[in-house]
Amino acid sequence: MASRTFIIKVPATSANIGPGFDVVGLSLSLQLTLTVAHPAPSDRPYTPPVLSYTGEGADEVPLDAYKNLTTRVALYLLRCHDIRSFPSGLDIHVDNEIPFGRGLGSSGAAVIAGVLLGNELGGLKLPQARLLDFALMVERHPDNVTAALVGGFVGSYLRELDDAATEAASVPLSEVLPEFPPDAGEDWGLNPPVPPLGIGHFVRFGWSESIKAVAIIPRFELSTAKAREVLPLLYSRKDLVFNLQRLAVLTTALGQSPPDPDLIYEAMKDRVHQPYRKALIPGLPEVTSSITPTTHPGLLGICLSGAGPTILALATHGFEAIAEDARAIFKKTGVEIDWKLLTVAGGSVVRYVL
Numbered sequence: 001m002a003s004r005t006f007i008i009k010v011p012a013t014s015a016n017i018g019p020g021f022d023v024v025g026l027s028l029s030l031q032l033t034l035t036v037a038h039p040a041p042s043d044r045p046y047t048p049p050v051l052s053y054t055g056e057g058a059d060e061v062p063l064d065a066y067k068n069l070t071t072r073v074a075l076y077l078l079r080c081h082d083i084r085s086f087p088s089g090l091d092i093h094v095d096n097e098i099p100f101g102r103g104l105g106s107s108g109a110a111v112i113a114g115v116l117l118g119n120e121l122g123g124l125k126l127p128q129a130r131l132l133d134f135a136l137m138v139e140r141h142p143d144n145v146t147a148a149l150v151g152g153f154v155g156s157y158l159r160e161l162d163d164a165a166t167e168a169a170s171v172p173l174s175e176v177l178p179e180f181p182p183d184a185g186e187d188w189g190l191n192p193p194v195p196p197l198g199i200g201h202f203v204r205f206g207w208s209e210s211i212k213a214v215a216i217i218p219r220f221e222l223s224t225a226k227a228r229e230v231l232p233l234l235y236s237r238k239d240l241v242f243n244l245q246r247l248a249v250l251t252t253a254l255g256q257s258p259p260d261p262d263l264i265y266e267a268m269k270d271r272v273h274q275p276y277r278k279a280l281i282p283g284l285p286e287v288t289s290s291i292t293p294t295t296h297p298g299l300l301g302i303c304l305s306g307a308g309p310t311i312l313a314l315a316t317h318g319f320e321a322i323a324e325d326a327r328a329i330f331k332k333t334g335v336e337i338d339w340k341l342l343t344v345a346g347g348s349v350v351r352y353v354l
């Protein structure tokens with residue numbers, strides 16, 4: 001086999017879009033890019049992967065392939081296919097535009113990049129549905145990873161698994177993704193848990209070309225795990241019906257041309273996650289309630305992006321006024337923001353350059 005160089009590109013995502021908690025995701029035009037040089041096999045001694053990293057998160061991301069999320073996921077895929085280590089002499093450069101811990105799917109993108117990396121390194125040729133199964137063993141909510149893999153505005157659900165498959169899918173993450181290489185001659189311990197078949201299923205909704213996304217990004221990180229801890233385990237029927245009614249309307253309304261601001265603004269309201277997360281994001285209720293289609297022509301709807309703290313405003317025009325007024329509201333609570341005008345992106349791609 002000759003040496004090869006390939007590029008993996010994975011988009012950022014915004015999950016939930018208001019009422020679709022753990023269900024809907026939207027791929028956005030910020031990219032995680034891996035450039036992978038895979039040398040031809042040789043008789044030289046084994047060398048572990050060399051990782052380099054530029055862009056968002058460069059000062060905090062581990063460059064050890066056994067600690068980095070993307071390469072650990074790739075190794076998980078390889079091990080599930082009886083390939084026990086990375087190929088020798090691998091060189092991986094990562095360039096990342098997706099800020100960490102802001103609700104723009106950085107971890108989902110890293111997981112999808114890992115799944116695609118493992119698939120290429122092992123020559124596994126797994127179909128998209130199987131790649132999604134592996135991603136769902138690591139990131140347990142399907143909204144980000146599905147949108148990052150397939151692209152667009154997507155809704156997904158997890159199949160109800162039988163008892164054996166539930167057990168296989170409930171293995172602790174530390175077991176799926178062990179951090180350290182075994183000592184020479186030692187095994188990893190248990191075989192890695194192979195995902196049950198067909199865990200995740202999705203459908204792509206229509207998306208009106210005129211709709212753009214203003215990402216209002218506070219300058220602080222909020223881990224998704226922390227923002228999930230504040231959510232209740234049980235909800236009232238009233239709140240559940242409130243969200244279901246809006247989600248059913250929203251998934252079609254965002255595909256209509258021209259989009260209807262009155263319909264969409266109300267349809268992007270939520271009672272399942274945002275009310276509980278406001279304590280973690282000073283300014284959230286003020287921004288979502290005071291920026292409306294009446295005060296800001298062009299605005300369609302506004303919500304928390306994923307687990308936050310980013311706020312996502314969907315709009316056809318008037319982007320700067322929306323972002324600058326959100327900036328002023330956040331500033332009163334002592335929070336500085338950056339903002340970006342984003343479009344809806346395609347899904348992940350793998351391209352060979354040599």
Ligand SMILES: Nc1ncnc2c1ncn2[C@@H]1O[C@H](COP(=O)(O)OP(=O)(O)O)[C@@H](O)[C@H]1O
Binds near residue numbers: 032061070099104106
């Ligand atoms: N490109 C990447 N490579 C390695 N790890 C990453 C990458 N992107 C994100 N991560 C990991 O995921 C964490 C953020 O995940 P999370 O709390 O779910 O927030 P987000 O909303 O950005 O997905 C980071 O702190 C980092 O540990």
Ligand SMILES: N[C@@H](CCOP(=O)(O)O)C(=O)O
Binds near residue numbers: 013014022105307308
């Ligand atoms: N549905 C999840 C989505 C988390 O998205 P992220 O981009 O913040 O990781 C949630 O709301 O917890």
